[in-house]
Amino acid sequence: MEKQSVSEYSTIEQRQPSLKIHSSDNVLVALKDLPEGIIINNNGNSILLADPIPAKHKFFTDDMKAGDDVIMYGVLVGKVQQAVKKGQLMTTVNTKHAAANYSYRAANYQWEAPDVSRFTNKTFRGYKRKDGRVGTANxxxxxxxxxxxxxxxxxxxxxxxxxxxxAVTDRYKQFTRQLFAAYRAGENIDSIQLNPSETNASDxxxxxxxxxxxxxxxxxxxxxxxxxxxxxxxxxxxxxxxxxxxxxxxxxxxxxxxxxxxxxxxxxxxxxxxxxxxxxxxxxxxxxxxxxxxxxxxxxxxxxxxxxQKREEVPLHHLCIGVKCGGSDGFSGISANPAIGHTSDLLVALGGKVLLAEFPELCGAEQELIDRCPNEEAANKFIQLMKSYDQQAQLVGSGFHMNPSPGNIKDGLITDAIKSTGAARKAGTSPVVSVLDYTEPAILPGLSLVCTPGNDVEATTGKAASGATLILFTTGLGTPTGNPVAPTIKLATNSPLAKRMSDIIDIDTGPIISGEKTIQQMGEEILEFCIAVASGELIPKAVQLAQDDFIPWKRGVSL
CATH class of the missing domain: 3.40.1400 (Ribose 5-phosphate Isomerase B; Chain: A,)
Structure with missing residues (x-):
């Protein structure tokens, strides 16, 4: 098998109207709103847009008939339900979920680790525990x-x-007191403003x-x-x-x-x-x-x-980062997710741990992950967990194919396989070292797969249970989620979201979409941010807002 490193594309040219993620794809992603009737040139293929294409959505590169495969990220993500024209918008009417079968095969996976010379001698200031593990908080x-x-x-x-x-809610109490006082005094309560949010660590x-x-x-x-x-x-x-x-x-x-x-x-x-x-x-x-x-x-x-107990300088291999996406959009798989995928590869190359969970959101990416497993035992454990989970969902009239939310679909994630193959990019390209069932601890350095639902809070709850000391959480629509014990860093897939919901977003990966930064550059910046958070030098917004979400999974059907 060929050596795997960074994704096929790593840079988007500035003002580029659309993106073909993989050379074998037969759909393109609109990077901005594209009007009907314009011509998109893609590697010599002139495509007349038959519909207006909203940013984040996909359009077909060729005429296709009912039953044809839809390929994105280089894998099967759907089936055409009716004849479509070249340049036509992909919708839930003309495209339905489909994913390829998967099984164990001896893949002889080869990985080309990224250059980590920038981080080789870096440390973070963590809390050393007597058993040798290190916390990023106390x-x-x-x-x-x-x-x-x-x-x-x-x-x-x-x-x-x-x-x-x-306490982080004192300002709301003060606001309520001000409203009450103004009302009693016969004043206009609409003039009362909330005091700016401030961290109270010094208190x-x-x-x-x-x-x-x-x-x-x-x-x-x-x-x-x-x-x-x-x-x-x-x-x-x-x-x-x-x-x-x-x-x-x-x-x-x-x-x-x-x-x-x-x-x-x-x-x-x-x-x-x-x-x-x-x-x-x-x-x-x-x-x-x-x-x-x-x-x-x-x-x-x-x-x-x-x-x-006081913070001490420790090597970066003591970090254990869980990677998660929620409120995903059509840019998640081409900006924030591959960016933290590169962060994941950097940390693995440095000897750290990375946890990828959300098994319902790995549908369509199974074969690639199986091929990256260290042995048949690990691969079969992953296969068994995936299939039994999907069977449970099907028994109650659902299935992984019903995972995308209305918000996901509205913003371009038409099938679960599109959502899932984009979600899997958070794990980068390193080999899988272990497959963990719910609450099993991550012991080995490297990338581990952790069985959890896709549900944002149930998934973050499960990642922390397996030992994540930080969580990287990407969102395209805006998700106010955190975790009680694992500081959660929120990354926006697009700059408009980062500006609109700046109170919950820590990092804007929109510059990847505009072509101002590469995936590799952003991935390195994210790791630097993680080091600062792990050292207590930066407090993520989710921690500042006490977004301590905790939902145990009962092992029932939760997508």
Whole structure:
């Protein structure tokens, strides 16, 4: 097999109206709104546009008949449903999802690693744990074993966040007070403005504790015992996360997920677990007041302890980055996703870890990933996870082909295979070193595939469970998603989005579309940004806004 490195295209010429991603593609991507009737020249092929083509959408390069294959990214992504003309807009009417069959084959995959000389001697300032892992943050974590304890977590959160300097919603409280005061005074409340957002890190009492996090959830009881078992493994993985310095557990007492189940899962995951850990069971305590006050008291002592930990310089191979896309658009697969794909390749070449999840969004990219697996065992594990997942979806009348959302389709992702093959570009081109089921930890350096849903929060929740200490999250439509323990960096696929939603976007990859930057240049810039975040020098918008989204997956059908 030929050596694989960067994508076939890496630079878009400025003012180029459209892009052919792979030489074998029979569709082009419009890089800007293109009017009907103009001629697009592509490598000697003159294409008269039969329709207006909105930016991000695709048009056909040849006349095609019903049943013909639609090729994009060099792979099958759909079937033509009716005769189409050269230059016609691809729609959900004339094109339906299709993907090639896949199986294990001895591919002898060869990889050409990128030049990493720029980063060879670079380090980041992280929190070294006794087991050798390194955190990019130092959080205290509150875990409920059952949803019955969510209210107590909310009470504790309100108290500790406000008093210890971690609250991020004070300005909204001030805004509400101003509205009330203006209303009582008979003034026009429309003149009241929200104060600018400001980070409050300087107000924190514990300078070396980056946050106090709370894993509110809807599980632990009332579902199946299998649900409780999966949740227990998930919560144990978060307690053991390198970014977590200490843990407080609240339990009711009678729920399916017993404290001993959680502690056994934690010991199984890490026999040497030695972080401060406090457990409180409400039905064994005299009152709710005692539960809350003692949880706060003991946690305060724990915060004093983990505040003694300080950041230290460590090599970049200690980074573990999860790559994710959500609210994707027709530019995701040609700007932000391949850019962080290059970042992924750089980190793998440096000895770090990269996690690619979202199995419903790998439909159509399976064979390439299988060919990159290290052996038949890993390949077959991936195949089994993919097929059993898709079969579950089909049993309830769905399937991977129903993954694209209305927003995805509106912005040019007509079939799941188009969305998925663009999504898979986040993983770059390095070999796959392991295939992990949900909550399995990433042990080996390199690229690992992690079985999670495509759902934004369920996927980020799963990446952190496998050990991601940072998450790179690309979006073309704008997605306000983060994670409690893995700082999440948000990348816009296009510059208009980056400007419109600057409050949630950290990095604009739109310059790739305009031709101002190459994929490689942007990928290197992204890695530099990751290093700054991992060192605590930059705080991503998702962290500033406390976008601590956490949704456990019950292993049911979730696309």
């Amino acid at each position: 959080y205290w974590l509150f875990i409920p074993t059952v949803f019955c304890e969510n209210r107590n977590l909310d009470v504790i959160k309100e108290a500790m966040w406000n008093e210890l300097g971690y 924190r009492f514990f300078k070396n504790v980056d946050g106090i996090k709370f894993l509110n959830h809807a599980g632990g009881c009332g579902g199946t015992r299998q649900d409780a078992s999966t949740l227990s493994a998930l919560l144990a993985s978060y307690a053991d996360h390198p970014n977590v310095g200490g843990v407080t557990v609240l339990s009711l007492g009678c729920q399916h997920l017993q404290v001993n189940n959680f502690l056994n899962d934690l010991k199984h995951r890490n026999p040497g677990f030695d972080k401060p850990l406090f457990v409180f069971e409400q039905q064994a305590i005299q009152s709710e007041e005692e539960l809350v006050t003692e949880a706060i008291r003991q946690t305060f002592k724990g915060l004093v302890e983990i505040n003694q």
